[in-house]
Amino acid sequence: MTTLLPRAGAMRPGDLPASVPVLRERGQREVFCGLTSIMWLHRKIQDAFFLIVGSRTCAHLMQSAAGVMIFAEPRFATAIIEERDLAGMADMNEELARTVARLLERRPDIRLLFLVGSCPSEVIKLDLGRAAERLSQVHAPHVRILNFSGSGIETTFTQGEDACLAALVPSLPETLPGAPSLLIAGALADVVEDQFCRLLEQLGIANVSFLPGRKAGEMPAVGPGTRFLLAQPWLKDTARALEDRGAVHLPAPFPLGAEGTTAWLKAAADAWGVSAARFAAVTDMPRARATRSLQRYLPLLSGKSLFCFPDSQIEIPLARFLSREAGMEICEVGTPYLHASHMKPELDLLGADVQLSEGQDVDRQMDRCRAARPDVSVCGMGLANPLEREGLTTKWSIELVFTPIQGYDQAGDLAELIARPLMRKGRLAV
Amino acid sequence: MQLTVWTYEGPPHIGAMRVATAMTGLHYILHAPQGDTYADLLFTMIERRGQRPPVTYTTFEARDLGSDTAEIFKRAAVDAVERFQPEAIIVGASCTAELIQDDPGGLARTLGLDVPVIPLELPSYSKKENWGASETFYRLVRGLAQPSLRPKKNGAGRPVCNILGPTALGFRHRDDVREITGLLAHCGIAVNIVAPLGASPSELQFLPVADFNVVLYPEIAEAAARYLEKEFGQPYTRTIPIGVGATEDFVAEVCALAGVPAPDLSDYLSNLPWWSRSVDSNYLTGKRVFVFGDATHAIAAARVAAEELAFTVVGIGTYSREFARPVREAAAAHGVEALITDDYLEVEAAITALQPELILGTQMERHIAKRLGIPCAVISAPVHVQDFPARYAPQMGFEGANVLFDTWVHPLLMGLEEHLLGMFRDDFEFHDEAGASHLGGHAAVPQETAPAALEVGVPTLVWTHDAENELKKIPFFVRGKARRNTEAFARDQMLDTVTLDILYDAKARYGR
Numbered sequence: 051m052t053t054l055l056p057r058a059g060a061m062r063p064g065d066l067p068a069s070v071p072v073l074r075e076r077g078q079r080e081v082f083c084g085l086t087s088i089m090w091l092h093r094k095i096q097d098a099f100f101l102i103v104g105s106r107t108c109a110h111l112m113q114s115a116a117g118v119m120i121f122a123e124p125r126f127a128t129a130i131i132e133e134r135d136l137a138g139m140a141d142m143n144e145e146l147a148r149t150v151a152r153l154l155e156r157r158p159d160i161r162l163l164f165l166v167g168s169c170p171s172e173v174i175k176l177d178l179g180r181a182a183e184r185l186s187q188v189h190a191p192h193v194r195i196l197n198f199s200g201s202g203i204e205t206t207f208t209q210g211e212d213a214c215l216a217a218l219v220p221s222l223p224e225t226l227p228g229a230p231s232l233l234i235a236g237a238l239a240d241v242v243e244d245q246f247c248r249l250l251e252q253l254g255i256a257n258v259s260f261l262p263g264r265k266a267g268e269m270p271a272v273g274p275g276t277r278f279l280l281a282q283p284w285l286k287d288t289a290r291a292l293e294d295r296g297a298v299h300l301p302a303p304f305p306l307g308a309e310g311t312t313a314w315l316k317a318a319a320d321a322w323g324v325s326a327a328r329f330a331a332v333t334d335m336p337r338a339r340a341t342r343s344l345q346r347y348l349p350l351l352s353g354k355s356l357f358c359f360p361d362s363q364i365e366i367p368l369a370r371f372l373s374r375e376a377g378m379e380i381c382e383v384g385t386p387y388l389h390a391s392h393m394k395p396e397l398d399l400l401g402a403d404v405q406l407s408e409g410q411d412v413d414r415q416m417d418r419c420r421a422a423r424p425d426v427s428v429c430g431m432g433l434a435n436p437l438e439r440e441g442l443t444t445k446w447s448i449e450l451v452f453t454p455i456q457g458y459d460q461a462g463d464l465a466e467l468i469a470r471p472l473m474r475k476g477r478l479a480v
Numbered sequence: 481m482q483l484t485v486w487t488y489e490g491p492p493h494i495g496a497m498r499v500a501t502a503m504t505g506l507h508y509i510l511h512a513p514q515g516d517t518y519a520d521l522l523f524t525m526i527e528r529r530g531q532r533p534p535v536t537y538t539t540f541e542a543r544d545l546g547s548d549t550a551e552i553f554k555r556a557a558v559d560a561v562e563r564f565q566p567e568a569i570i571v572g573a574s575c576t577a578e579l580i581q582d583d584p585g586g587l588a589r590t591l592g593l594d595v596p597v598i599p600l601e602l603p604s605y606s607k608k609e610n611w612g613a614s615e616t617f618y619r620l621v622r623g624l625a626q627p628s629l630r631p632k633k634n635g636a637g638r639p640v641c642n643i644l645g646p647t648a649l650g651f652r653h654r655d656d657v658r659e660i661t662g663l664l665a666h667c668g669i670a671v672n673i674v675a676p677l678g679a680s681p682s683e684l685q686f687l688p689v690a691d692f693n694v695v696l697y698p699e700i701a702e703a704a705a706r707y708l709e710k711e712f713g714q715p716y717t718r719t720i721p722i723g724v725g726a727t728e729d730f731v732a733e734v735c736a737l738a739g740v741p742a743p744d745l746s747d748y749l750s751n752l753p754w755w756s757r758s759v760d761s762n763y764l765t766g767k768r769v770f771v772f773g774d775a776t777h778a779i780a781a782a783r784v785a786a787e788e789l790a791f792t793v794v795g796i797g798t799y800s801r802e803f804a805r806p807v808r809e810a811a812a813a814h815g816v817e818a819l820i821t822d823d824y825l826e827v828e829a830a831i832t833a834l835q836p837e838l839i840l841g842t843q844m845e846r847h848i849a850k851r852l853g854i855p856c857a858v859i860s861a862p863v864h865v866q867d868f869p870a871r872y873a874p875q876m877g878f879e880g881a882n883v884l885f886d887t888w889v890h891p892l893l894m895g896l897e898e899h900l901l902g903m904f905r906d907d908f909e910f911h912d913e914a915g916a917s918h919l920g921g922h923a924a925v926p927q928e929t930a931p932a933a934l935e936v937g938v939p940t941l942v943w944t945h946d947a948e949n950e951l952k953k954i955p956f957f958v959r960g961k962a963r964r965n966t967e968a969f970a971r972d973q974m975l976d977t978v979t980l981d982i983l984y985d986a987k988a989r990y991g992r
Contacts, residue, residue: 078537111515
């Protein structure tokens with residue numbers, strides 16, 4: 051089922067007058083559910099544990115998607131609902147309490163436990179919010195217990211992080227009155243956080259914190275004095291929850307590439323009244339370095355065509371970076387979900403003539419991709435080898451959420467990620 | 481509710497996918513929410529398949545619940561049949577769709593599709609992957625095998641068999657089929673149909689033509705073989721040809737079923753018997769191995785380990801509860817207790833307590849082995865991308881036995897190296913924690929464990945300083961065992977302290 055709807059511009063007449071209509075599709079979606087976000091969240095928050103309340107399918111998803119990469123004992127597990135739970139032979143709340151107790155006994159280092167809802171737990175309407183409240187009382191003050199849903203019927207891939215962070219927001223401490231603070235929302239690699247901290251400090255912006263914090267006890271404070279930047283493009287609910295706490299969103303493109311990173315930092319600098327001279331003094335050098343780091347990949351990328359299948363919502367900022375800074379031509383940019391206002395700064399830069407698609411009917415989309423014969427297709431792991439087998443060069447998109455790609459000093463790395471399949475294609479003679 | 485870190489098997493619809501993906505001309509309409517498509521990457525990434533599995537996921541969302549999920553199913557089924565033009569379809573539900581009770585089989589029947597529809601009932605909350613594969617294959621065979629095509633009896637022409645059980649994502653199924661097909665040809669037996677791997681629905685109708693069935697993977701094919709035996713009088717094989725002895729038994733079994741004389745195998749024999757008898761392999765003798773996997777592979781591996789490499793089997797287990805009985809019998813034959821569990825944490829505890837010198841397991845035991853610093857070779861699904869090698873590497877038949885020898889011996893220290901480490905363990909370049917030199921010299925730092933002391937109600941033993949130091953002179957790959965034996969010995973003697981003498985008394989009692 052396909053419908054053509056006017057792009058975000060239609061909501062703001064005059065903004066994007068000549069835009070190509072967004073292709074909205076409904077059909078088979080070749081995407082992960084929100085549970086998959088746990089793959090990086092469980093590493094990011096070092097004393098948190100994610101207990102999925104779901105089925106064997108959920109457990110199998112986590113180890114198939116994550117087991118490909120992770121060998122250490124993970125800080126996630128699944129409480130698998132069994133037939134006797136469904137048949138009412140076991141009281142599911144008691145079962146859950148028992149499972150949580152067993153888990154916390156095994157992992158005394160855990161300070162924050164997330165009960166994560168799944169498709170089955172949502173369908174049977176298991177109230178994990180109440181369970182979390184009740185169990186929190188049992189295990190307080192040692193362990194705090196929160197809940198969010200990563201179910202596929204409600205969330206796509208990175209929306210799991212959105213749901214998790216949104217669940218954290220109400221319990222964040224209140225900021226002290228006085229100096230404004232800057233909060234950066236969205237899980238980033240530690241090295242990227244450190245780089246942003248240094249730049250913001252040089253700009254004279256103190257009181258910078260990140261959501262999520264690296265530990266349960268190191269979560270940022272929030273309040274009416276808080277301004278926040280989104281580091282990731284998938285934080286719809288988190289942004290709303292932060293606004294509910296009085297924080298103010300600083301709209302900006304996302305910090306991919308020299309241009310995106312500059313505009314993103316500029317949004318904070320403007321809010322703090324940093325002078326143009328100081329901003330230039332701080333950012334000119336790393337910005338030039340970012341541009342230099344891209345140079346070696348430009349011969350490979352420039353003029354090449356790109357097709358993005360929907361996956362993490364990073365597709366639009368990625369396409370903007372690759373078209374404006376690497377000279378790529380865009381065939382289609384798919385996104386699982388298009389947030390009109392968060393994406394507006396990106397869409398303004400990307401241009402109105404790019405074909406966007408939201409949602410998916412994977413068979414039709416693959417037909418379009420085959421017809422377009424792009425030089426690079428960015429897609430999920432289920433599609434990559436089949437497309438390669440048809441002679442199309444691919445970049446599997448999950449690497450874009452597992453690799454430090456944000457900020458000036460990662461701009462070259464991001465270009466390299468896309469260029470490597472092309473390099474390989476040029477080298478292989480078999 | 482079951483607390484699970486890693487699972488050995490996926491849900492049953494994954495088993496159905498393994499069957500559908502193995503076949504040609506079959507399509508699976510799976511009523512499932514967004515996200516269940518993760519299963520595609522098992523096939524495209526882990527097995528490196530160049531095609532998407534032939535599965536259409538209906539992809540319903542929360543807002544569809546209670547309104548038109550059935551309509552979504554019907555549309556997806558009609559679209560898929562039109563797009564993929566399959567010879568037949570299987571229809572079913574994943575765990576979430578099972579809860580909303582749309583009845584995919586009933587819905588598909590109302591659509592008037594012009595292809596056979598085989599409905600699957602795969603209970604997600606009580607059954608698992610191998611059961612799902614078995615049930616799917618059984619339903620396909622039952623639905624498609626043609627009663628009018630009976631085996632031609634009375635020895636007219638060459639005897640003919642089917643090979644049953646190989647699927648997509650199977651551990652070395654591709655290579656096992658090639659090896660066994662060659663072996664059967666050597667015996668003068670032709671292969672009618674291999675299924676599910678490579679078969680189409682229209683070919684399945686010719687299954688009854690064969691004289692008998694070769695069941696390579698009972699977890700997947702035994703139910704179908706039993707049906708074919710009952711319905712068409714086709715007997716089926718019981719021997720799994722893994723290892724030299726079992727392959728010889730298998731040859732005898734198929735020749736008897738086919739009514740042909742046993743062939744001369746002298747050109748065909750494996751290198752394994754000589755490799756195991758060559759003097760170098762003395763260092764393998766008595767190595768303590770722990771075996772875990774699906775029932776078929778675990779039983780076979782234990783036999784090969786004991787009879788063909790002279791290892792000592794110290795533990796054997798399986799996650800296949802449906803096949804617990806034969807594993808218990810095998811365990812009794814090896815003089816150990818069987819571990820029947822699909823709880824990874826229980827397996828980990830058993831291995832930690834036993835301190836084997838080699839683990840023959842699945843991808844999951846690799847995690848455990850890495851943490852405990854114990855060498856490990858994979859013998860069974862579930863497996864990882866590296867267990868789908870580019871080269872020909874069967875587990876079955878005579879070539880399979882060669883592969884077993886190489887794969888199981890490779891993770892171990894070589895004989896001379898083991899001796900020298902025992903003698904000069906403080907050499908700064910060549911010490912026991914540097915790891916096997918042919919493996920790049922990076923041993924996992926093992927967790928020294930004293931499991932007995934952790935058991936509730938067992939009094940703690942004190943090690944004297946001298947005894948503790950002496951223990952450290954024993955190479956790490958046998959240190960855990962030495963500690964365990966010594967403590968058991970001390971407890972036997974009702975002692976509460978381990979001295980230097982007790983350490984050597986225990987050594988005298990237990991040997992190496």
